[in-house]
Amino acid sequence: MEDHDHHKSMPDMDHTAIGHGMMKHGAVDHDEHAVHTQGQHAGHSTAMFKNRFWLTLALSIPVVFFSPMFGHLLGYTPPQFPGSTWIAPLLGTIIFFYGGQPFLKGGRQEIKARQPGMMLLISMAITVAFTASWVTSLGLGGFDLDFWWELALLVAIMLLGHWIEMRALGSARGALDALAALLPDEAERVIDGGTETISVTALRTGDTVLVRSGARMPADGIITEGSAEVDESMITGESKTVPRTIGDPLVAGTVATDSSLRLRVTAVGDDTALAGIQRLVAQAQASTSRAQALADRAAAFLFYFAAGAGVITFIVWSLLGSIPDAVTRTVTVLVIACPHALGLAIPLVIAISTERAARSGVLIKNRMALERMRTIDVVLFDKTGTLTKGEPSLTAVASVQGLSTGELLALAAAVESDSEHPVARAIVNAAQRTGTPSVTVTGFRSMTGRGVSARLGDSVLAVGGPALLADLNLTEPEDIASETKVWKYRGASVLHVMRDGAVIGALALEDEVRDESRQAVQALQNRGIKVAMITGDARQVARAVAAELHIDEVFAEVLPQDKDEKVAELQGRGLKVAMVGDGVNDAPALARAEVGIAIGAGTDVAMESAGVVLAGNDPRAVLSMVDLSHASYRKMWQNLIWATGYNIISVPLAAGVLAFAGFVLSPAAGAVLMSLSTIVVALNAQLLRRLKLNPADAS
Numbered sequence: 001m002e003d004h005d006h007h008k009s010m011p012d013m014d015h016t017a018i019g020h021g022m023m024k025h026g027a028v029d030h031d032e033h034a035v036h037t038q039g040q041h042a043g044h045s046t047a048m049f050k051n052r053f054w055l056t057l058a059l060s061i062p063v064v065f066f067s068p069m070f071g072h073l074l075g076y077t078p079p080q081f082p083g084s085t086w087i088a089p090l091l092g093t094i095i096f097f098y099g100g101q102p103f104l105k106g107g108r109q110e111i112k113a114r115q116p117g118m119m120l121l122i123s124m125a126i127t128v129a130f131t132a133s134w135v136t137s138l139g140l141g142g143f144d145l146d147f148w149w150e151l152a153l154l155v156a157i158m159l160l161g162h163w164i165e166m167r168a169l170g171s172a173r174g175a176l177d178a179l180a181a182l183l184p185d186e187a188e189r190v191i192d193g194g195t196e197t198i199s200v201t202a203l204r205t206g207d208t209v210l211v212r213s214g215a216r217m218p219a220d221g222i223i224t225e226g227s228a229e230v231d232e233s234m235i236t237g238e239s240k241t242v243p244r245t246i247g248d249p250l251v252a253g254t255v256a257t258d259s260s261l262r263l264r265v266t267a268v269g270d271d272t273a274l275a276g277i278q279r280l281v282a283q284a285q286a287s288t289s290r291a292q293a294l295a296d297r298a299a300a301f302l303f304y305f306a307a308g309a310g311v312i313t314f315i316v317w318s319l320l321g322s323i324p325d326a327v328t329r330t331v332t333v334l335v336i337a338c339p340h341a342l343g344l345a346i347p348l349v350i351a352i353s354t355e356r357a358a359r360s361g362v363l364i365k366n367r368m369a370l371e372r373m374r375t376i377d378v379v380l381f382d383k384t385g386t387l388t389k390g391e392p393s394l395t396a397v398a399s400v401q402g403l404s405t406g407e408l409l410a411l412a413a414a415v416e417s418d419s420e421h422p423v424a425r426a427i428v429n430a431a432q433r434t435g436t437p438s439v440t441v442t443g444f445r446s447m448t449g450r451g452v453s454a455r456l457g458d459s460v461l462a463v464g465g466p467a468l469l470a471d472l473n474l475t476e477p478e479d480i481a482s483e484t485k486v487w488k489y490r491g492a493s494v495l496h497v498m499r500d501g502a503v504i505g506a507l508a509l510e511d512e513v514r515d516e517s518r519q520a521v522q523a524l525q526n527r528g529i530k531v532a533m534i535t536g537d538a539r540q541v542a543r544a545v546a547a548e549l550h551i552d553e554v555f556a557e558v559l560p561q562d563k564d565e566k567v568a569e570l571q572g573r574g575l576k577v578a579m580v581g582d583g584v585n586d587a588p589a590l591a592r593a594e595v596g597i598a599i600g601a602g603t604d605v606a607m608e609s610a611g612v613v614l615a616g617n618d619p620r621a622v623l624s625m626v627d628l629s630h631a632s633y634r635k636m637w638q639n640l641i642w643a644t645g646y647n648i649i650s651v652p653l654a655a656g657v658l659a660f661a662g663f664v665l666s667p668a669a670g671a672v673l674m675s676l677s678t679i680v681v682a683l684n685a686q687l688l689r690r691l692k693l694n695p696a697d698a699s
Contacts, residue, residue, distance in 0.1 A: 107124065186200060203218060395510045409436050534589070
């Protein structure tokens with residue numbers, strides 16, 4: 001692979017500025033659950049909720065079937081045989097301690113933290129139901145409070161809700177693992193008489209390593225021997241390889257694409273640029289505000305409401321009635337204060353929203369990203385590979401008098417036909433698209449850092465950039481120079497075509513703007529959402545793309561560590577930011593933003609750092625995410641209003657506020673209403689399936 005003297009290269013990286021990272025060859029020293037299992041799910045896993053749900057569901061079937069209360073509701077008599085009356089108590093006890101364990105533990109944690117929420121509300125309900133049911137089963141006190149079937153269904157449905165919710169949560173740990181995976185496991189250290197293969201962790205500053213063609217740099221260093229085209233896209237976001245030679249710095253994880261190098265190690269482990277990016281990702285993820293889920297806020301309200309109602313109920317019935325009546329009313333209030341609907345209100349909406357999004361090519365990894373998207377003030381797009389195609393495209397051709405642009409393109413494509421360089425492919429593809437007749441050349445030769453050459457009959461053809469012109473002491477003809485000046489101003493890479501020592505034409509290559517980007521930017525702005533662009537490119541390149549897309553604000557010549565800072569800068573203005581990117585250098589910014597959206601065609605690190613992943617590379621899918629966020633948020637509130645509204649009505653009725661009129665809500669009737677509220681919530685959530693999400697229609 002040869003060089004085409006790219007119009008810009010990556011600025012030298014200041015490793016001191018990046019700071020010490022958190023890894024030594026991918027070893028991150030933090031608890032696995034510290035990032036991706038927050039709050040009520042701390043210490044819990046998706047598999048745990050799933051396993052407990054299925055076993056609890058299996059045990060719940062006989063409990064419900066043999067429950068006299070459930071049999072009375074459906075008009076059948078449960079079978080009677082020796083020991084049948086103990087089926088519900090024994091299995092219910094297993095369900096309480098096994099299935100209810102996460103809620104009991106979570107409830108204790110919420111008490112310690114003095115932050116009552118869903119876990120405490122659930123644990124209170126199942127504990128009261130468990131105690132009251134055993135009192136009834138043992139025949140103590142003459143109470144008729146058989147809640148075994150209600151306890152079983154409550155635990156099963158809550159486990160189901162939390163399982164669904166956990167599946168919708170993203171794993172931030174994956175971003176750090178993906179970053180670590182960019183480093184090779186081994187390195188070839190140069191020793192007297194040859195090389196030795198050692199672990200990357202054994203490298204020390206000052207060592208010299210051999211990096212073969214196609215291999216990744218095992219550490220940061222400076223080239224001491226050789227030159228190569230280096231793929232630095234994982235750091236710079238640029239799709240084009242750049243020439244690196246003796247004395248140039250290289251970053252761990254970048255790739256020598258076409259030849260081997262010898263590298264003197266200048267930084268290892270925590271001191272590498274890659275480790276610095278990993279540290280930024282971890283910091284950004286930790287600092288991202290974790291707004292409490294709507295269901296938790298509703299649960300906190302209901303906990304105080306139910307506890308207060310329970311105390312008042314017991315006091316009033318003790319004074320006006322009897323202690324047994326007071327206990328019965330209080331237990332009924334506390335049990336039905338935790339409706340199944342509240343446990344499913346949010347998870348069901350999230351699950352259906354996630355499914356609908358996936359069908360439209362949007363993968364929602366983090367439920368909070370879905371909730372936050374409706375509040376976004378500005379969408380910050382990375383340029384390369386997001387708004388643009390991320391690969392060079394031939395955009396203009398200029399030729400000297402007497403030579404048509406088609407003939408010039410045919411000659412350039414002939415010289416480049418034996419190369420696999422992205423620029424060469426762009427030229428050859430352009431010639432094929434335009435139907436340019438093919439020309440056969442011989443003697444192909446690559447001139448690293450300058451260009452390529454070949455022979456056509458007795459003539460010598462060459463294609464290269466400014467470095468090759470300087471080597472050959474050539475200048476552009478005036479008619480060509482007037483055009484290339486315009487190309488350079490807008491940031492295009494300019495290659496010259498030479499024949500027998502004379503410039504006969506020039507080619508402009510640019511990272512082409514996607515047609516979909518124009519529609520996405522306009523549609524976002526029509527909805528009152530600002531659009532900004534961030535890139536490591538030169539300012540003139542950024543300005544050209546921004547002008548073409550009518551983007552509101554541009555950040556150009558931004559280094560990897562600064563992308564994260566630019567997101568923080570926007571947030572400092574009081575704006576809520578959605579970041580869209582595709583490279584390793586975007587990972588910290590994706591993690592920092594309120595919503596991180598990764599292009600699916602990008603790197604694993606970007607996708608792991610983001611809360612949302614677009615399966616394709618169509619930026620219009622961001623609009624689908626906005627629509628889905630608004631629709632799902634409405635459904636969440638509708639479900640919560642129903643679930644909490646049911647409580648606000650049923651709890652006073654269960655407490656006996658209408659007892660003076662001869663109406664008291666029985667435990668059985670309360671249980672039926674609770675089940676009906678769950679059905680209503682489930683049906684309402686299903687209406688989300690009717691939402692149409694088509695990026696092509698988003699504008």
